[in-house]
Amino acid sequence: SFFRFHKSFGFFFLVHLQMLNANESKGPAEIRRLLRENPESITHTSGLCAGFLQANIVILPATLAADFLRFVRANSQSCPLLFSSEPGQISAPPLAVDSDIRTDLPSYRVYNGGKLTAVVKDIIQFWRSDLVVFYLGCSFTFENALQASGVPVRNVQQRVNVPMYKTSRPCAAVGPFQTNLVVSMRPLPRDLIGKASSVTAPFVRAHGAPVHSGDPVELGVKDVATPDFGDAVTFEDGDVPVFWACGVTSSSAVIAAAPELCITHSPGGMFICDILENDPLVLGKTVEARLQRLEEVVLHDPAQRKVANLSVPGDLAKAAQSLLGASHVGLTTGFPCNTGKAVLSETDGPPGALSLALALSSAGKKVSLIVDATNMPAVQAILPFCPQGVKVCLYPAPNQEVAQDNLTAAKAFLRDQQLSHLVAIERPDCAADGCIYTMSGRDISDACGPVVDLYKAAHELGLSTTGIGDGGNEVGMANVRELVVERIPHGALIAATTPTTFLIAAGTSNWGAYALAAAFHLLNGDCSAAEPGVPASLNVDLQRRALAALVEAGVHDGVTQKAELTVDGLAFETHHSEMLSKIHGIILG
Secondary structure, eight states, X not given: OHXXXXXXXXXXXXXXXXXXXXXXXXXXXXXXXXXXXXXXXXXXXXXXXXXXXXXXEEEEEGGGHHHHHHHHHHTTTTSOEEEEOOTTOOOOTTXXXXXXXXXXXXXXXXXXXXXXXXXXXXXXXGOOTTEEEEEEEOTHHHHHHHXXXXXXXXXHHTTOOXXXXXXXXXXXXXXXXXXXXXXXEEEEEGXXXXXXXXXXXXXXXXXOSOXXXXXXXXXXXXXXXXXXXXXXXXXXXXXXXXXXXXXXXHHHHHHHHOOSOEEEEOTTOOEEEEEETTSXXXXXXXXXXXXXXXXXXXXXXXXXXXXXXXXXXXXHHHHXXXXXXXXXXXXXXXXXXXXXXXXXXBSSSHHHHHHHHHHHHHTTOXXXXXXXGGGHHHHHHHGGGSOTTOEEEESSOTTOOOXXXXXXXXXXXXXXXXXXXXXXXXXXXXXXXSOOBOTXXXXXXXXXXXXXXXXXXXXXXXXXXXXXXXXXOBTTGGGGHHHHHHHSTTHHHHXXXXXXXXXXXXXXXXXXXXXXXXXXXXXXXXXXXXXXXXXXXXXXXXXXXXXXXXXHTTOBXXXXXXXXXXXXXXXXIIIIHHHHHHHHHHHHO
């Protein structure tokens, strides 16, 4: 009987494997049709329809839809919204042709009062005219891109569902919806974590870059061998667990709210869209054009630094999308170029950091200003203008001695702070000889703390980073190092060596930060002609008062070395206020 059992099991496993192989070649419409005609043929959608978007599903009564919409916007990395239906609507026109949410998933879970009451292959019998469907991005979307870039995806290789885990990290609560983050995990070779982060970061509608890599206990996950959802995967030698935010977070929040009825997808069984993974979904051509215009307008170059040579088209939009999916953003700024002054920092950088802190905080993101001792007076000067909850972190701490090239402490700091994205606004970087230079070639290494190590550590840990600069010697400009060397005065001496995931070049770094704040607002849907109020992040009067506070604190213009309302030799009233107004006009359309 033992032999007959294993022979029978082998036969059915072979049949299942043949079905998987056959389904992998089918398109989204074929998969949806197959689910209606033969629902038992598909159990999960990992590995299916390579290159197409997949979506988590949450279905709620209309009375709860407004609060849930606010919840997903406040937790957009784990719950990236693709589309929400009208009450009773079974189709999803922006996502798929001829779809029916009642039949087009491998499996559904039905909850009453927070208790699981049914697991079914269709929900026709449960459908009501007041139900609203939320389609949320899924990490299965980027698995094809990972494989195409040479990054192995073990769950696909092993033909199993991705493992998913409950964590101890709380999400932002809205109304009745509150829960902890749920993550998916993919084991990766350590040397490919950085590449995996770079590949997945642009997929903001599919959870974007990883939220953690390494020790799972830091997330509150006790044992990766026993996932809460999905299947366990086998690690290969040298693999490290890498975790992405997961759409099951949304299901967890809904179940905890215990509505009289809610329906979700079964973990791993997604709605497959007709939209390709690289389609500018939701953005549309109008928004895309505005993002491009933002990128162009801040390249205005009154100082004739040839900054347009350093632009990476499209990176502004990608950085804003990545920030949209981040939960905790670290902002670093401060360029100590005013030798001989009581405060060495310049006026370019801190106002831009303030703008980003305001924009990110308005969307419920956690924000930290990370600064070394030299630049602390400048950051303290803008702190009164920041939203409540923005904290200042001194790096390194006073009792912590960190060598300039010591990444161990930097990694520990990033893990301890649980950061998901770092942004450098006019932050100096090491040149090829290990020294740090001003644009004129003056060595200021002694005045610069080891904040740059955080970006090197972030790259190794797979965290997303953005560099904003205007001269070629700032963190992130290593992305275009050859152009800096070739086209910027003193480029061979001063060119930066630390890359970032995204790079934004601008006439002044403050302008680049303003543009990023505006792009973030645009993608977050909180700036439109219908609601034309100026967001605090782009408010001219607030920026003027912040600049005045910097000057009063002893911060000088880095070009003129004077304590006046100027940045890089450009008067606030004639250049910077005008740029803020232009940027706001662009996002209003």
